[in-house]
Amino acid sequence: MTLWRIRATVDDRPGYLSVLTASLALRGVNILTVQVHTTERGAVDDFLVDAPDALGEADLLAAVERGRGRDCWVARSEARGLADQPTRVLGLASRLVRDPDATGEALRALLGADTVTWRPEAVPGAGITDTTMLLADPGGGSFTLRRAAPSFTPAEYARAQALVELAATVVRRAAEQVTLVLPDGAELTVRPAVADDLSAVLDLHEGCSARSRHRRYLGGASVPPPARLRRLLEPARGLTLVATTTCADGTAESVVAMAHLLGEGDEGEVALLVRDDWQRRGLGSALLRRLLRHADQTGYAALVLHVQAENGPMLRTVRRLDRPTDTDHDGPLVTVTIPLTTRTPAHYP
Incomplete structure (x- = not known):
């Protein structure tokens, strides 16, 4: 069996998620975790799955499409992906409390970003645009995150901004000591x-x-x-x-x-x-x-x-x-x- 991450968008309507999961189950795919990100285009479902070794990326893409999924992204995952998202976020938050200078590394680990860049000047229009995320740094400046795929979601933006604000709070507290x-x-x-x-x-x-x-x-x-x-x-x-x-x-x-x-x-x-x-x-x-x-x-x-x-x-x-x-x-x-x-x-x- 092989670990995979699958992300796909489905219509945010009753029963549509069950159609997608049934399509994966018919091919022997075991869903280990699932997160649902609500967006304007529909519900973005993020799965960590355990699939038979015989299945490849094309097979999983086909299974998602038959399950009424669209804008599908599939990639191999590692064993560390088994940690659930809340646990990962808490671990990264704990790291930032000890070392707020590690904000960029924490953002990269949280979102799997290809690049994380900090600039001293504020960037107007913080938010997400497909594969680019702009974050305001409360301590001054801004972070720009990019990844080839999948597209960022509002939920990911909220988590990332919370981590940035936590790091800024730690720095401010240290300066006041x-x-x-x-x-x-x-x-x-x-x-x-x-x-x-x-x-x-x-x-x-x-x-x-x-x-x-x-x-x-x-x-x-x-x-x-x-x-x-x-x-x-x-x-x-x-x-x-x-x-x-x-x-x-x-x-x-x-x-x-x-x-x-x-x-x-x-x-x-x-x-x-x-x-x-x-x-x-x-x-x-x-x-x-x-x-x-x-x-x-x-x-x-x-x-x-x-x-x-x-x-x-x-x-x-x-x-x-x-x-x-x-x-x-x-x-x-x-x-x-x-x-x-x-x-x-x-x-x-």
Whole structure:
């Protein structure tokens, strides 16, 4: 038996796919996988089949035509083609997370492209034209893919564009990551939070004293539920930063602080949580300054902090910013507003 890939278009009508598969079955062809790509010209069926050794390309083409298939393409396949498409895409996505510079190679592997070319200039009219695909690179530039056959489908374009966008996101995240050196010489990594930080952020909360959690959540000393923390990690508007250290065995990160800027209208509300053994070392001030810089660049009118009146360390951290502030006392709660004088057009992601 021999592995083949077959791609053919059939009318997108009930029963037409079964006619094609029956025609292949009559010749002893075993269908291992099938993907259906919906197009304007009909349903493009992509098969991986195991055919008797006696059958050649002409025999398979004839079987497809008798099964009402058209625009047929047939090619020998290898054993690696047995991996289903979702598994292949996930594998390539995992590779890009580790090495975003491999985007071109990943696209070639995903689509079996003959050539993949990246250009620094954007190409208008991204999309597919038979055997040519143009992809916009969110990081700037564009990819051009070509293959002799078969023609590209909209589903393939969507998968390819998703991989390109993933690689651009990884590059952007890496650019936003900085090494922070505290006054006592300790080094940490500060970066935007991601959903995968949830477990480490839960550990951060559990490693903080009840007093620290009480000050952060203005009365609630318990660890917030995962659903709430997940929303804080990736806010709809704003930015969450985490400060991390590498574990002693070098295999994982430990989150020792997190800082939020949550957008509300033209103001941003800020809150910090620093693990007890990292407090009073300048980490909170450094995180607050980074959020302040982000708010300036994004175009917020002001930052607002709600602080318990007894939380002297946090109030001193705000004073160290050396920015004008408006302070409002309401019983045990102090609301500090930091006007932002540098205004740029607000961006709403």
